[in-house]
Amino acid sequence: MNMDASHDQILLTPDPLELAAAVARVTDASAGGIAVFLGITRSENNVDGQSLLTLDYDVHPEMARAQLADLARHARDRWHISRLAILHRTGCVAVGEPSVLIAVSTPHRAEAFEACKWLIDTLKAEAAIWKKEIWADGTSTWVHPNL
Amino acid sequence: MRITVRFFALIRDRAGVPQTDLVLEPGTAVAGAVKIIGERFPDLAPLLPRIGYAVNQAYVDRTTVLRDGDELALIPPVSGG
Numbered sequence: 676m677n678m679d680a681s682h683d684q685i686l687l688t689p690d691p692l693e694l695a696a697a698v699a700r701v702t703d704a705s706a707g708g709i710a711v712f713l714g715i716t717r718s719e720n721n722v723d724g725q726s727l728l729t730l731d732y733d734v735h736p737e738m739a740r741a742q743l744a745d746l747a748r749h750a751r752d753r754w755h756i757s758r759l760a761i762l763h764r765t766g767c768v769a770v771g772e773p774s775v776l777i778a779v780s781t782p783h784r785a786e787a788f789e790a791c792k793w794l795i796d797t798l799k800a801e802a803a804i805w806k807k808e809i810w811a812d813g814t815s816t817w818v819h820p821n822l
Numbered sequence: 823m824r825i826t827v828r829f830f831a832l833i834r835d836r837a838g839v840p841q842t843d844l845v846l847e848p849g850t851a852v853a854g855a856v857k858i859i860g861e862r863f864p865d866l867a868p869l870l871p872r873i874g875y876a877v878n879q880a881y882v883d884r885t886t887v888l889r890d891g892d893e894l895a896l897i898p899p900v901s902g903g
Contacts, residue, residue: 714903732902733831735895738879739902763902775903795903803876803895804902805831817832818901822872 680751684760685743687734692776697760706757706780710787712795714775716768725810729769735803739763742802746794750779753793754786761794763804774806823848823890827859833873833896836865846888852877853884855894866896873898 684700694713701709719727743761750756757780768774777794781787798804808816824845829837842862844855852875860867874897875882881897888894 733834734902735828735830735876735879735897738876738895741879799903800900802900802902803830803897804900805898806901807831817835817898819832819899820901822832822869822899 680747682758683747684762685740685747686760686762687736687739687743687765688762689764689766692762692764692773694773694776697762697776697778700760701758701778701780703757703780705782706787707782708784708787709778709780710784710791711779712775712777712791713773714795715773716770718770719808721808721810721816723810723812723814725812725814727770727808728811729767729809730774731767731807731809731815732763732765732774733805733807734763734765736765738803743798746797746802749797750790750794754779754790755781755783756786756790757781759790759794761798763798763802767809823850823888825855825888825890825892825894827855828893828895830896831898833866833869833898836869837863844894848890850888851884852882852886852888852894855888856884859896869898870896 762776876895
């Protein structure tokens, strides 16, 4: 497998995620396919009929960053990855804005799709990142499945 | 020995602080530290059996023995992405 991870981008940032910059980052002469996943804050209504304004993300910064770097390593062990980028927002992400961006380039497209799907699924299941829903009436709800 | 305990998300809101230090007997495991946290932060006590724990940024089980200078992070169910 391609073990040159020196161009990989792992980033937790309060700033807006830039799709074009991430695609440019994973573009590589060896790669015939790039798969990109963008996770977007979706419009919701709570049981009181309030609409969602924004998500507010909390992270354990050192742990989440190490976990995302681990995910990148595991993906590289499993697929032929030319370059990859994993970016996640911190703080407030308004409805309609991306909170997470994963971009993977591989020589052939099948591996790009597979690696991208595995990365987002595993990030969501494991990374030390939490979202709080902020509703139009000013109330908020932490999202902690099964707590 | 002394460890640092870090709180996140709902746990931090309930604790009212982002972190605290604990002085423990040498050889104390995560479970022993969790018991003290529950006594010091009663609002957290009902949640403590239902969350995960990480020592120095790696998930552990509650039998893991702590060492001086460790960071113990309380990790409620995650919801990134």
